[in-house]
Amino acid sequence: MLLPELEYGALLSYSPHGSSTQAQRSRNLMLLLKQDGSFQRPANPPILVSQRVAETVRQNRGMFTSFFRSDTILVPTPKSSLMQPGTLWVPQRLATALLQCGLGRQVAQMLERVRPVPKAALSRPENRPLPQQHYDSMQVQKLLSDPSNILLIDDIITRGATLLGAASRLAEAFPKAEIRAFAAMRAISTENEFQQVYSPATGKIILRRAQGDTLRRP
Amino acid sequence: MAHQKTTSALTPEQLLGPLNDVEQKYAPKELYVAGAMEIPLPTPRAAIVGSRKPSLNGTEAAREIARRLVKNGVIVVSGLAEGIDTVAHRTAIQDGGRTIAVLGTPLNRVYPRSNFELQEMIKRDHLVISQFPNGMPTARQHFIFRNRTMALISNATIIVEAKDDSGSLHQGWEALRLGRPLFIWKAVLDDQSLAKPKKMLEYGAMRLTEPDEVFEFLPSQDRVIEITE
Numbered sequence: 001m002l003l004p005e006l007e008y009g010a011l012l013s014y015s016p017h018g019s020s021t022q023a024q025r026s027r028n029l030m031l032l033l034k035q036d037g038s039f040q041r042p043a044n045p046p047i048l049v050s051q052r053v054a055e056t057v058r059q060n061r062g063m064f065t066s067f068f069r070s071d072t073i074l075v076p077t078p079k080s081s082l083m084q085p086g087t088l089w090v091p092q093r094l095a096t097a098l099l100q101c102g103l104g105r106q107v108a109q110m111l112e113r114v115r116p117v118p119k120a121a122l123s124r125p126e127n128r129p130l131p132q133q134h135y136d137s138m139q140v141q142k143l144l145s146d147p148s149n150i151l152l153i154d155d156i157i158t159r160g161a162t163l164l165g166a167a168s169r170l171a172e173a174f175p176k177a178e179i180r181a182f183a184a185m186r187a188i189s190t191e192n193e194f195q196q197v198y199s200p201a202t203g204k205i206i207l208r209r210a211q212g213d214t215l216r217r218p
Numbered sequence: 219m220a221h222q223k224t225t226s227a228l229t230p231e232q233l234l235g236p237l238n239d240v241e242q243k244y245a246p247k248e249l250y251v252a253g254a255m256e257i258p259l260p261t262p263r264a265a266i267v268g269s270r271k272p273s274l275n276g277t278e279a280a281r282e283i284a285r286r287l288v289k290n291g292v293i294v295v296s297g298l299a300e301g302i303d304t305v306a307h308r309t310a311i312q313d314g315g316r317t318i319a320v321l322g323t324p325l326n327r328v329y330p331r332s333n334f335e336l337q338e339m340i341k342r343d344h345l346v347i348s349q350f351p352n353g354m355p356t357a358r359q360h361f362i363f364r365n366r367t368m369a370l371i372s373n374a375t376i377i378v379e380a381k382d383d384s385g386s387l388h389q390g391w392e393a394l395r396l397g398r399p400l401f402i403w404k405a406v407l408d409d410q411s412l413a414k415p416k417k418m419l420e421y422g423a424m425r426l427t428e429p430d431e432v433f434e435f436l437p438s439q440d441r442v443i444e445i446t447e
Contacts, residue, residue, distance in 0.1 A: 011445075024440070027438075028440060029442045031373075031435070032437070034397060035238075036238050036240075037238070039442060040236065040443065046236040053445070056445060056446060079422065081422035082420050082421050084421060087394065087397070116420045116421075197445060
């Protein structure tokens with residue numbers, strides 16, 4: 001059963017199609033994030049994107065107070081594909097970096113993708129996987145004690161279908177837990193709505209039951 | 219940013235910039251380079267790899283993909299082998315682009331011998347890279363190590379033509395492990411006699427139908443230096 005909505009937060013934004021310098025720069029950062037590359041800053045040592053995101057979240061903790069509590073379990077969101085052991089898994093690296101910055105209590109790999117779904121980035125909007133497909137293709141590994149707060153961690157949020165499907169799986173396994181989601185970057189599909197990379201935001205992912213898809217606000 | 223002029227030994231970090239722990243796992247300690255390209259290497263870089271005995275269609279696909287990459291300022295990376303690799307390097311040079319050859323031999327050897335002139339040209343005007351010091355005897359598994367290194371050097375890998383036992387698939391799996399985009403040319407996936415390339419789709423590989431589909435997944439030449447500016 002899918003959740004009707006999910007609260008989410010995101011630190012950065014990028015423009016998938018914009019032609020401005022800022023938009024192009026945002027896409028470069030998105031690609032760097034997808035590989036957990038490093039910033040090479042002239043006056044400072046290099047730092048991984050995951051670590052820089054975590055540091056910046058800590059500095060903006062006030063905005064994300066309800067997301068990162070002392071008892072929050074950080075759960076990395078599965079990739080759309082299957083994964084061989086040792087594969088780069090950016091949500092897991094983000095979760096670990098956040099924990100190292102004192103955000104959350106524990107990282108728990110509780111969700112696993114057991115069947116691949118098409119990559120959203122390669123699909124036309126009308127063909128992107130729906131939250132039900134994400135829900136159906138994931139399974140939960142339960143913890144010894146039930147968590148009271150769960151924060152799903154992802155690298156990119158577009159319409160939020162993956163996160164809503166994943167949160168619904170977790171809600172079924174842990175009915176008493178409060179579940180939220182956090183992504184390093186959110187996609188701003190409308191070109192003139194994109195302003196800058198650094199744009200912390202909180203909002204909601206809303207299930208449209210009739211269509212079976214999701215809306216993200218903002 | 220220095221221009222490489224002579225043969226020298228570099229760490230992967232000197233050549234590519236800082237690496238994360240997943241990238242470091244199979245990265246060679248040293249890389250021997252010769253050529254005329256900026257260090258650290260400019261972006262974007264995409265590898266075109268495939269069969270040593272390609273079909274006419276495979277050859278034409280490799281040529282067309284290399285052309286489109288060059289036209290869009292992408293450095294063409296390949297392994298200087300016969301077949302698809304040679305087509306990729308030669309097309310990049312003929313079209314006025316830049317190319318990097320990643321060798322399975324030391325820099326002072328050439329394999330295959332028929333590519334002696336091509337290797338010399340790339341060494342002079344582009345860049346040749348090897349993880350094997352001069353004098354080291356070449357073993358079969360060196361070409362697998364070379365393929366891993368090529369995946370590390372490239373922002374994306376494109377498999378143009380490959381059989382189920384092809385060395386290109388080693389590179390494909392390494393690209394997936396690194397979280398780099400892996401594209402498999404449509405003809406490989408449409409070949410009903412092949413199973414292994416299709417399996418890679420389940421692990422994140424992408425079907426390449428048009429060469430231009432690659433560009434969305436490649437970084438531009440600008441380096442990102444901060445997230446809050």
